[in-house]
Amino acid sequence: MNAYTPPLARLIEQLQKLPGVGPKTAQRLALYLIKRPEDEVQAFAQALLDAKRQVGLCKTCFHLSAEPICSICRNPSRDRATICVVADPRDVIALEKMREYSGLYHVLGGVISPMDGIGPDQLQIQPLVRRASQAEIQEVILAISPSVEGETTTLYIGQLLRPFVKVTQIAFGLPMGGDLEYADEVTLARALEGRRELL
Amino acid sequence: MNLQWLHLRDFRNYRDQKVEFTARKTILVGNNAQGKSNLLEAIELLASLKSHRASRDRDLVHNDHAQAQITAHVQHDAGSVDLQLILREKGRRTASVNCQTLRRQLDFLGQLNAVRFSSLDLDLVRGSPEARRDWLDSLAIQLEPVYAYILQQYNQVLRQRNALLKQLKQREEPLTAHQSDQLAIWDAQLAAAGSRVTRRRSRILQRLAPLAQLWHRQISGETEQLTIRYAPNVAWSTDDAIAVQQAFLAKIAQRRTAEQHQGKSMVGTHRDEIELTINETPARFYGSQGQQRTLVLALKLAELKLIEDVIGEPPLLLLDDVLAELDPTRQNHLLVAIQDRFQTLITTTHLDSFHQPWLEAAQILTVTAGSIRAQ
Numbered sequence A: 001m002n003a004y005t006p007p008l009a010r011l012i013e014q015l016q017k018l019p020g021v022g023p024k025t026a027q028r029l030a031l032y033l034i035k036r037p038e039d040e041v042q043a044f045a046q047a048l049l050d051a052k053r054q055v056g057l058c059k060t061c062f063h064l065s066a067e068p069i070c071s072i073c074r075n076p077s078r079d080r081a082t083i084c085v086v087a088d089p090r091d092v093i094a095l096e097k098m099r100e101y102s103g104l105y106h107v108l109g110g111v112i113s114p115m116d117g118i119g120p121d122q123l124q125i126q127p128l129v130r131r132a133s134q135a136e137i138q139e140v141i142l143a144i145s146p147s148v149e150g151e152t153t154t155l156y157i158g159q160l161l162r163p164f165v166k167v168t169q170i171a172f173g174l175p176m177g178g179d180l181e182y183a184d185e186v187t188l189a190r191a192l193e194g195r196r197e198l199l
Numbered sequence B: 001m002n003l004q005w006l007h008l009r010d011f012r013n014y015r016d017q018k019v020e021f022t023a024r025k026t027i028l029v030g031n032n033a034q035g036k037s038n039l040l041e042a043i044e045l046l047a048s049l050k051s052h053r054a055s056r057d058r059d060l061v062h063n064d065h066a067q068a069q070i071t072a073h074v075q076h077d078a079g080s081v082d083l084q085l086i087l088r089e090k091g092r093r094t095a096s097v098n099c100q101t102l103r104r105q106l107d108f109l110g111q112l113n114a115v116r117f118s119s120l121d122l123d124l125v126r127g128s129p130e131a132r133r134d135w136l137d138s139l140a141i142q143l144e145p146v147y148a149y150i151l152q153q154y155n156q157v158l159r160q161r162n163a164l165l166k167q168l169k170q171r172e173e174p175l176t177a178h179q180s181d182q183l184a185i186w187d188a189q190l191a192a193a194g195s196r197v198t199r200r201r202s203r204i205l206q207r208l209a210p211l212a213q214l215w216h217r218q219i220s221g222e223t224e225q226l227t228i229r230y231a232p233n234v235a236w237s238t239d240d241a242i243a244v245q246q247a248f249l250a251k252i253a254q255r256r257t258a259e260q261h262q263g264k265s266m267v268g269t270h271r272d273e274i275e276l277t278i279n280e281t282p283a284r285f286y287g288s289q290g291q292q293r294t295l296v297l298a299l300k301l302a303e304l305k306l307i308e309d310v311i312g313e314p315p316l317l318l319l320d321d322v323l324a325e326l327d328p329t330r331q332n333h334l335l336v337a338i339q340d341r342f343q344t345l346i347t348t349t350h351l352d353s354f355h356q357p358w359l360e361a362a363q364i365l366t367v368t369a370g371s372i373r374a375q
Helices: A008-016 A021-034 A038-054 A088-097 A125-132 A150-160 A184-191 B034-047 B120-128 B127-145 B146-171 B175-220 B241-254 B256-262 B287-309 B329-338
Strands: A083-085 A104-107 A137-140 A166-169 B002-009 B017-018 B025-029 B066-074 B078-090 B092-095 B114-118 B226-231 B273-280 B318-319 B344-348 B362-368 B369-375
Touching: A008 A021, A008 B002, A021 A038, A021 A083, A038 B114, A083 A088, A083 A125, A088 A104, A104 A125, A125 A150, A137 A150, A150 A166, A150 B175, B002 B034, B002 B362, B017 B369, B025 B034, B034 B066, B034 B078, B034 B114, B034 B241, B034 B344, B078 B362, B092 B273, B120 B127, B120 B287, B127 B175, B127 B273, B127 B287, B146 B175, B146 B256, B175 B226, B175 B241, B175 B287, B175 B329, B241 B256, B273 B287, B287 B329
Parallel strands: A083 A104, A083 A137, A137 A166, B025 B344, B025 B362, B114 B318, B318 B344
Antiparallel strands: B002 B017, B002 B066, B066 B078, B078 B092, B226 B273, B362 B369
16 A cells, blocks of 8 residues: 555655655655645746756757857857866866866766767767867866776877877876875875976 | 774674684684674674675675674774774675774775685685685785775776677677777776786785795695796786786787677786696695695785785784694694784684694683674
């Protein structure tokens, strides 16, 4: 016997499909939602539909955007000679929070992973090659996480782009404010590998 | 190092059991399936985060419980440390040192070192190359915890590369330039990860082999000559990262057709062998079970000594149901070797086959259905 009446059961089932939401949380959210005034629930449902229908990918950098070209790519004050390559739109958001980088982005939409059936063709690599081969591009910065798959993607893109543009990779190492003695060996080894001469 | 106490909650067949170790030698006596090996397994988990008996954590958790807890207090030369490992029926483990939860479980390794010797270790001589690689790898992890990460990276590269080779095999057409480029990247990754694995394996065997030979000569009475030779799948001579990577790439190029035909990686450290020979005969064909036991005993004693040399403190020795199987001479060699330096935990069903000196000054505990009492 099901304790929930069918419409409520359907709502809980839908909520439970969301990442990080288990049965308890789904139940709590569903019971909360049906107690809200109808116009508020209507606005919530509308926001879901609008976001789904309107948000697509920027035609240039493949970041999430409601416009054909995203606001970063349209911004005239940004440095058009530098492209920062990331795996996921979330990485753009993280980098933008820093407010230190003024160049453009390119979102690959994932990393190379044959186990998941993702090869270079499933990622936005060809558009990146076209963008990077334009004369005004001076530098392509690869900012992809240092997992096995991420590093493979970095290597692959590096090989493709190196013949015609300067390619750099972000440094990996100790977090700021972290103590050297608390760092793990892997991070330390990585930081040592990427050491620089003091100038 | 000295394991002072161990507390098991809902681990295997234990509900809530604390054990204090009051002597350098502790003998756990009990019938089969009472929980003797489970206790050693808990210590093995603290030392290596791995169990040689269970591949899933849910097997380690007492039925009807969501999580198991292993807590221990270890005395080192310089200070002491509290270790805790929580294993869950579902979900990730939690490891903490001195009540601090670790973000990376890798940092847990090296807090407690142990060498385990059980009757299954005869597989080192008689089993497949995989048994010997696993043994060497877990020793390497105890000596250089970062090796756990290196090995994990290698295995991930291998899985990805195998997935790609399998995809390419299904096409049955010659590779396009684009596909070759993709494969080349994974070749390079395999070479990079593989060279790290093979160089460390070689370095550790180089240090282990003389120790094992020495013990073997002593135990076998100078009549037998043990040779331990590392036979990597990719042969290399100069211990230099670039040179070893090139050796990998050369061998991959040479086996290209075969790999594509098979749809899997045929080159790499997952096909390494560690050759054990006695008087120039492969050990698995050589001699009686007793002689093979001598060999395993020599390897274990070498392991013990090497960990002591590298860590600077004697590790724990866990003898799981194996001491009674050794004849008095070998028992005696073992006793002389460990003296009082190595804290030793011994499981057995009967005390009568023990050489008398083992029982002197030993703490004897009885294990019955997941409960431990002093005798």
